[in-house]
Amino acid sequence: MRITLINPNTSRAMTAKIAAAAREVAGPGVEIAAVCPETGPAAIESHVDEAFAAVAIVRLIEDDIAAGGSDAYVIACFGDPGLDAARELVDVPVIGIAEAAMHVATLSGRHFAVVTTLSRTLGRARDLLARYGMGEACVSLVGSGIPVLDLEDTASTSFERIAALAADEVAAGADVIVLGCAGMTDLCHALTARVGVPVVDGVGAAVGLAATMVRMRVGTSKRDEYAPPPRAAVTV
Amino acid sequence: MRITLINPNTSRAMTAKIAAAAREVAGPGVEIAAVCPETGPAAIESHVDEAFAAVAIVRLIEDDIAAGGSDAYVIACFGDPGLDAARELVDVPVIGIAEAAMHVATLSGRHFAVVTTLSRTLGRARDLLARYGMGEACVSLVGSGIPVLDLEDTASTSFERIAALAADEVAAGADVIVLGCAGMTDLCHALTARVGVPVVDGVGAAVGLAATMVRMRVGTSKRDEYAPPPRAAVTV
Amino acid sequence: MRITLINPNTSRAMTAKIAAAAREVAGPGVEIAAVCPETGPAAIESHVDEAFAAVAIVRLIEDDIAAGGSDAYVIACFGDPGLDAARELVDVPVIGIAEAAMHVATLSGRHFAVVTTLSRTLGRARDLLARYGMGEACVSLVGSGIPVLDLEDTASTSFERIAALAADEVAAGADVIVLGCAGMTDLCHALTARVGVPVVDGVGAAVGLAATMVRMRVGTSKRDEYAPPPRAAVTV
Amino acid sequence: MRITLINPNTSRAMTAKIAAAAREVAGPGVEIAAVCPETGPAAIESHVDEAFAAVAIVRLIEDDIAAGGSDAYVIACFGDPGLDAARELVDVPVIGIAEAAMHVATLSGRHFAVVTTLSRTLGRARDLLARYGMGEACVSLVGSGIPVLDLEDTASTSFERIAALAADEVAAGADVIVLGCAGMTDLCHALTARVGVPVVDGVGAAVGLAATMVRMRVGTSKRDEYAPPPRAAVTV
Amino acid sequence: MRITLINPNTSRAMTAKIAAAAREVAGPGVEIAAVCPETGPAAIESHVDEAFAAVAIVRLIEDDIAAGGSDAYVIACFGDPGLDAARELVDVPVIGIAEAAMHVATLSGRHFAVVTTLSRTLGRARDLLARYGMGEACVSLVGSGIPVLDLEDTASTSFERIAALAADEVAAGADVIVLGCAGMTDLCHALTARVGVPVVDGVGAAVGLAATMVRMRVGTSKRDEYAPPPRAAVTV
Amino acid sequence: MRITLINPNTSRAMTAKIAAAAREVAGPGVEIAAVCPETGPAAIESHVDEAFAAVAIVRLIEDDIAAGGSDAYVIACFGDPGLDAARELVDVPVIGIAEAAMHVATLSGRHFAVVTTLSRTLGRARDLLARYGMGEACVSLVGSGIPVLDLEDTASTSFERIAALAADEVAAGADVIVLGCAGMTDLCHALTARVGVPVVDGVGAAVGLAATMVRMRVGTSKRDEYAPPPRAAVTV
Structure with missing residues (x-):
């Protein structure tokens, strides 16, 4: 295959x-x-x-x-x-990868939050949530302010920023985190360890x-x- | 302007x-x-x-x-x-023109129907209805099977086909008809006269x-x- | 006409x-x-x-x-x-004017907020949002506590209060402001200048x-x- | 009391x-x-x-x-x-009585149909369904074409017409019938006997x-x- | 009966x-x-x-x-x-009792809040809200952290905790409070007196x-x- | 694993x-x-x-x-x-298996229909559609009237009945069929061949x-x- x-x-x-x-x-x-x-x-x-x-x-x-x-x-x-x-x-x-991540997130918990790059992309994410029937399951969409390519250059700084946002969402009620950019895929397991709830990467x-x-x-x-x-x- | x-x-x-x-x-x-x-x-x-x-x-x-x-x-x-x-x-x-037609249609009546070209385009129309909050106001989406360019060549045949579909929708409960293609714009007033309810063209x-x-x-x-x-x- | x-x-x-x-x-x-x-x-x-x-x-x-x-x-x-x-x-x-303002607001941005007079009128506004399919597009409804007729007598004070509320909504995510009372129509352009996003008056x-x-x-x-x-x- | x-x-x-x-x-x-x-x-x-x-x-x-x-x-x-x-x-x-009937209907079965008088009143009924959160529970709204006052004068004819419509709705999937007019209140028990599912009168x-x-x-x-x-x- | x-x-x-x-x-x-x-x-x-x-x-x-x-x-x-x-x-x-309380709450005001026991039960409450069409009417679901059986043993402490949460919800916009556990039924009238809005017990x-x-x-x-x-x- | x-x-x-x-x-x-x-x-x-x-x-x-x-x-x-x-x-x-089948169905087409056993189980299926956010994607739920255990005894008769219902749904607009019972899992590939659209079995x-x-x-x-x-x- x-x-x-x-x-x-x-x-x-x-x-x-x-x-x-x-x-x-x-x-x-x-x-x-x-x-x-x-x-x-x-x-x-x-x-x-x-x-x-x-x-x-x-x-x-x-x-x-x-x-x-x-x-x-x-x-x-x-x-x-x-x-x-x-x-x-x-x-x-x-x-x-957005639809895949959203579907899998709903099999892991009841309320997922998406942490993504620039907040200007949240409108598109919201449209996809609606199209895929995920409007109720997603409790929050949050932009990190990190441009996509900065994920490549300054991964350690990005990780701390993304981890902090994810932890905030978990504290506010999310029980699953969805990564909102393919460029975050390498952060997934370390984030899971940090925030204590499943973190879903759409690529996998x-x-x-x-x-x-x-x-x-x-x-x-x-x-x-x-x-x-x-x-x-x-x-x- | x-x-x-x-x-x-x-x-x-x-x-x-x-x-x-x-x-x-x-x-x-x-x-x-x-x-x-x-x-x-x-x-x-x-x-x-x-x-x-x-x-x-x-x-x-x-x-x-x-x-x-x-x-x-x-x-x-x-x-x-x-x-x-x-x-x-x-x-x-x-x-x-889709958003414009849908908004105006809701100011003219309570339930509009969209009559469009090929049925394969209905998925996109449905996505737009959802995005614009028109899912309740639109009672039907119907494809005529007429390719866009045939609207140019065989307008009289197209008109009869579109008028018949629009009349069916009015009989079934629609009180406004929305034309689902910019190429239908010249049919608007004649259709209004035929079906007896307002017909909305998105271009205007x-x-x-x-x-x-x-x-x-x-x-x-x-x-x-x-x-x-x-x-x-x-x-x- | x-x-x-x-x-x-x-x-x-x-x-x-x-x-x-x-x-x-x-x-x-x-x-x-x-x-x-x-x-x-x-x-x-x-x-x-x-x-x-x-x-x-x-x-x-x-x-x-x-x-x-x-x-x-x-x-x-x-x-x-x-x-x-x-x-x-x-x-x-x-x-x-409510339906007109709401429809136009969705053509200007993705998320509008309504700033109105007494909070007791918000229930009616919420009903209208639902009826017009605007529940998703409207991110906030806020009452200013200003009675309608005070808009006539103390316009300058009202303006500052309304501008402050509108600015709060913009900071929270609204990209368009809808004025929730016909009596606010004369504040529209000055508010636009103040809050930096389009302000929609339903009368126009x-x-x-x-x-x-x-x-x-x-x-x-x-x-x-x-x-x-x-x-x-x-x-x- | x-x-x-x-x-x-x-x-x-x-x-x-x-x-x-x-x-x-x-x-x-x-x-x-x-x-x-x-x-x-x-x-x-x-x-x-x-x-x-x-x-x-x-x-x-x-x-x-x-x-x-x-x-x-x-x-x-x-x-x-x-x-x-x-x-x-x-x-x-x-x-x-509309809200009362709708609420009670949902306690009796899963899908109610409303049978009412003139079809022109269905728009209002639909607005009420939306406001009361009954849009999913109501599977059909049907007008009988009987003016309200004719319910007083020709009750026996009205009964047969309403019973036929109610029976159609039950055959199509409704498991509860709601009477859509206070003037139908006296038909309730006879309709229940006829159509074989609970019939709900809003007055009671x-x-x-x-x-x-x-x-x-x-x-x-x-x-x-x-x-x-x-x-x-x-x-x- | x-x-x-x-x-x-x-x-x-x-x-x-x-x-x-x-x-x-x-x-x-x-x-x-x-x-x-x-x-x-x-x-x-x-x-x-x-x-x-x-x-x-x-x-x-x-x-x-x-x-x-x-x-x-x-x-x-x-x-x-x-x-x-x-x-x-x-x-x-x-x-x-959940459906009964929710239905009655919507007859008393426009926006109810549910105050319940452990937050882990909120998922079930949310499912019921959706099923009964109460998603719009319910503005908040809040867990008190009080286990069900503690309601029996330490009623006075529980009352203060529940009253404080209910008062918060009223301040935030709820105009009716729904008690989210049958074991709270004896607190109902005292809570009504305390928070100043109707408190609905599902048992009654x-x-x-x-x-x-x-x-x-x-x-x-x-x-x-x-x-x-x-x-x-x-x-x- | x-x-x-x-x-x-x-x-x-x-x-x-x-x-x-x-x-x-x-x-x-x-x-x-x-x-x-x-x-x-x-x-x-x-x-x-x-x-x-x-x-x-x-x-x-x-x-x-x-x-x-x-x-x-x-x-x-x-x-x-x-x-x-x-x-x-x-x-x-x-x-x-219901959630799995529904999620996969939405990745294969835009509108799935569920064909299941007794119609009395459709209420539960409808509740699951709502919970999983699939209410828009599912265009029809249909009961075949075949009891679960008859799927074991009379598979050939069941197949023809289910195939006929599935074909009807495809003609009416479904582009994917979901099998509504684990006991239908062995019919999946033959049904796909018969109806010409993807048929999804929840077990797989x-x-x-x-x-x-x-x-x-x-x-x-x-x-x-x-x-x-x-x-x-x-x-x-």
């Missing part, structure tokens, strides 16, 4: 980190590939960035299909950009869900909405 | 039709400009198309800003693609709302989520 | 102020008339007051119809009293929406619920 | 029928008074009628207070007109709830929203 | 206290019986306890039926354990509702879900 | 079938154990059965813990009985989710609600 992770920003370091986290959860018999685009934003931190990310994901999946395709795809960006578009392109599972969750669906032989439904798109007349 | 309409598909005929509809509602003192991209899909009928549409809208607004800018923007595609991204780019109003609604907000001096809030995006490191 | 504003309290000063605000937004070609009842409460600050306001609005619209009628009506009281009843009486648009919003609907030829749907009422047997 | 029922229409026959139904459920030690206004609509079948009904209820309660007051009040009209206003006037319980439900609250010493909360209204400046 | 109260814990003292509270509200002509199991947990403070409570309630109702049955049953534990199962066993009313509320339904001849609907269970093959 | 499946009915044949389905999805390195109680109902088809099932699950988990414990538990009954109680007993993952979904959580080192949060229950005073 081959699962391809798509990091829609251009950071190769983050792509490598995400792949490592995925391999830790994948289990035996699952091959992990990880790709990112050559051009575009180095981090996805705005709605404008998400617009470019969605197009990058479409193109990377088309490239992967041309090269033989994968058994499942994971979109490794917490805004789940391009998720619906990707599902139109294939009949295998496509999982976003998405890989596990994708592998489960492959073994269940459940892919993306091709009935109507996710059927191959009718792209008859594209001017290039 | 200058309002720029952005049609994110490449159909110049549809762009001209939308501009005409907008001018009919704009009222005195409002100049209407209408633009569409040079490249990309000729119609927006899938999530993949919407991904490309969002990027096209970002680029067209950036071009307009470079050329002096407008007092407001209208996104003339019923999926409201790129709406959040566009709001990051300007501090003037940006209105999507969006232009009226945009002009109202300009006169109220209410633009896009630049607090946090819609502040200018931090696009420091884009690889081109 | 003639739009009649109905202030359901007996304050002629407030009626004049509302008319002035309406004219500022109306744009060219729109005539604004403003009326208020001869008898009844001088301010609408309780459910009992609203009951009398609804009857006053019915009677004022019946009078206006007898005098030739208008192209649209605006109910200039934030509780939107008598809105459903008014819609039964005419086939032109009838807009409440309602006039703009009403004019838009007139130009769109979209009135009140007369299908069933808002059909003329069967008032066969009224004992007088 | 004295409970006063207020029928806000001018039909004395219906007032007497409602009083009889109330006495059947009241139990020992509860005195039932029933009043209706001298002037106003003979039936409440539109939003305009409801506006007048609310004012009539305020005046009848003020009259009753002047005459010594009651231990509880029941508003015997399915639209629950004037309920909030009435609660401002007293500190004893005030119960609407409201009287039982009011008596329960009196015995519990739980009245209307006077904190803020329902505190006595500040009616300083009423022009008469 | 005979109403049987079922306390699903083994505390005979609490059973007696609950019976006394029930008799105070029952009114003339209503006989109150109260039972509790011989074995099982002495207090219901966890989901594990609730599992055993539900089975105990099934068995106590089966015993009561064997002994001639009652006109209605009240489940006197705030988690409403076994409520659905109990409704399968009989065609008379079965009322849980449930008894009143049950008696009302008996007088209305409305029992448990036996259509499908609550029909007698098909218990063909039970291995004992 | 060892995952223990708990079938709360006494059917050993069904237990074996469930274990086989679980092993198919478990993947390399995962040991599946499957247990059922000695006594109790042979099928879980009513709320009364669910009450006994919850207690059986508590006891089987306590037995497993006494025998050394497992890395995760799956409750293999579509009502997810005893799920909260089970989570109090352990700090490893506990997954119900739960095993895959449990294994994923074990590899992620995410167990049951022990903060407050799911902390070990305080069972001080149990009379046996």
